[in-house]
Amino acid sequence: DQQVKQNSPSLSVQEGRISILNCDYTNSMFDYFLWYKKYPAEGPTFLISISSIKDKNEDGRFTVFLNKSAKHLSLHIVPSQPGDSAVYFCAASALRETSGSRLTFGEGTQLTVNP
């Protein structure tokens, strides 16, 4: 049962354009969402998060949008840079749970930004 799903295994964009990475979830208990970036041979690096009480959060070139009714979130990167090329993971947490803030991850999307 894949509770967090990233349907696009890969995405290729031109430098300077917008990258849009998508994520869907099924568990209505999820109330906190995060995006991580992962380079080969490194651990995931935290990028940006959003609480379910918001529908948008921005940090520099990165913006996350949350549509609770559709159980969908997206990460926008504008403008995209070659250094953004990495695997991007969507993750979700149910902070109201008593069993700790475990993260449930999607399968990841490989983003390639071409110069």
Place this chain on the structure above:
Amino acid sequence: ETGVTQSPTHLIKTRGQQVTLRCSSQSGHNTVSWYQQALGQGPQFIFQYYREEENGRGNFPPRFSGLQFPNYSSELNVNALELDDSALYLCASSLPNLEQYFGPGTRLTVT
């Protein structure tokens, strides 16, 4: 500020053996979580420790066990290794219910 560190970087073990992986949490963080990442998949939650107590466990058998020490560093122990245990093991530290910061991982190969 020191980030999350893990040791060893790589490890090769034989089926049936036991392994211990280590993690030092980021300064000031009292919560450590462990994840298993198989090839081509996202990380899967194994368990979490908060102030030396297990604070949540994922769908992993009892042969996966852990410890957290007073300095908040942590160990992951896996007994009776199976071929399917081959994966990248990630440790993440955090304050409770805040963003988790990951170490570089330990690549375990079981032959």
